[in-house]
Every structure is written in C-alpha cells, then in structure tokens.
Amino acid sequence: MDKANLIKKELNKVGKEVFLADGSWVSTPFFAVVQQKWKQTKTNFEPKITEIGEVSVDYFVYIGPYDHDIVSLSDNAFLLLGNEKYVFKKRERVVVGGKTQYYWGILRRVWEDNND
Numbered sequence: 001m002d003k004a005n006l007i008k009k010e011l012n013k014v015g016k017e018v019f020l021a022d023g024s025w026v027s028t029p030f031f032a033v034v035q036q037k038w039k040q041t042k043t044n045f046e047p048k049i050t051e052i053g054e055v056s057v058d059y060f061v062y063i064g065p066y067d068h069d070i071v072s073l074s075d076n077a078f079l080l081l082g083n084e085k086y087v088f089k090k091r092e093r094v095v096v097g098g099k100t101q102y103y104w105g106i107l108r109r110v111w112e113d114n115n116d
Contacts, residue, residue, distance in 0.1 A: 004101045008065040011102075020068060022077035032064035034081055034107065058109040060086060066100045069093075078110065085110040 015031030037059040062079065064070060070077075070091045079086040086107035094101050 002097065002099055002101070004066040004099060007102045008067070011063070011065055015063075016081055018064075019080040020070065020073065020077060021080060022073045026080075027068060030065060030068055032062060032068070032079075034079070034086070035061045037061050037106065059089070060107040060109065062086075062088070062103075062105040062107050064103045064105075066102055068103065069100075070103045070105055079107060 011033060012031045015033050017029050018032045018034065019029055020027040062070070070088060071093050073088070073091075077088065079088070086109055088105050089108050090106040092104055094104060
C-alpha cells in the first residue's frame with residue numbers, strides 16, 4: 001500500500017514552505033508540517049534547569065514528504081521556516097511495504113542573537 005505521493009500531495013495543501021540545510025547545501029523549497037509540541041507528562045526531550053527554575057524549550061513535530069530524506073542528513077543539519085531555524089532532535093523514516101511513505105521528527109527552535 002504505497003501512499004507516499006498522496007501524502008506529499010496533502011502536505012502541499014496543508015504544510016508550510018521549508019528548506020533543509022546541511023553545511024553549504026540548501027534544498028529546494030518543499031512543503032512540510034511543522035507543529036508546536038506542547039509538553040506532556042511523559043515527554044521530556046531535553047530537560048533544562050537554570051538558577052531560576054525550569055526553562056521552556058520550543059519543540060515542534062515535523063512531518064515531511066518521502067523525497068526529502070532527513071535521516072541521511074548530518075547532525076549539523078537544520079530546517080528553515082521563514083526566518084526561523086530548527087535543529088532535529090529525533091528523525092525517523094516511516095516505511096510501509098518496504099517503501100518510505102514520509103519522514104517525521106522532533107525539532108527544536110534555535111534562538112540566535114543578531115550579534116552571533
């Protein structure tokens with residue numbers, strides 16, 4: 001049951017335009033879903049405790065088409081959505097019947113200072 005093209009078609013309808021970048025390489029634009037992941041009781045991607053208490057980190061769920069392989073990217077790769085930059089904390093390929101149907105992952109927003 002190959003639904004990869006159907007999933008890509010639907011992502012083009014409901015997704016946001018994004019780019020992947022890895023080193024000097026930047027992908028052509030494509031559509032993917034990037035949705036805020038609110039903290040749940042059993043979800044703890046990266047606990048961060050500071051002197052004033054626990055800090056909220058912005059995590060997002062990524063769902064992207066079969067033809068933009070996020071699993072093969074290096075650990076330094078990131079996703080661009082508008083003026084925002086995201087790094088992958090988890091990346092997986094969803095395979096049905098031996099064929100990749102789509103990719104999903106967990107993203108963390110990167111906050112950069114203009115002076116960096």
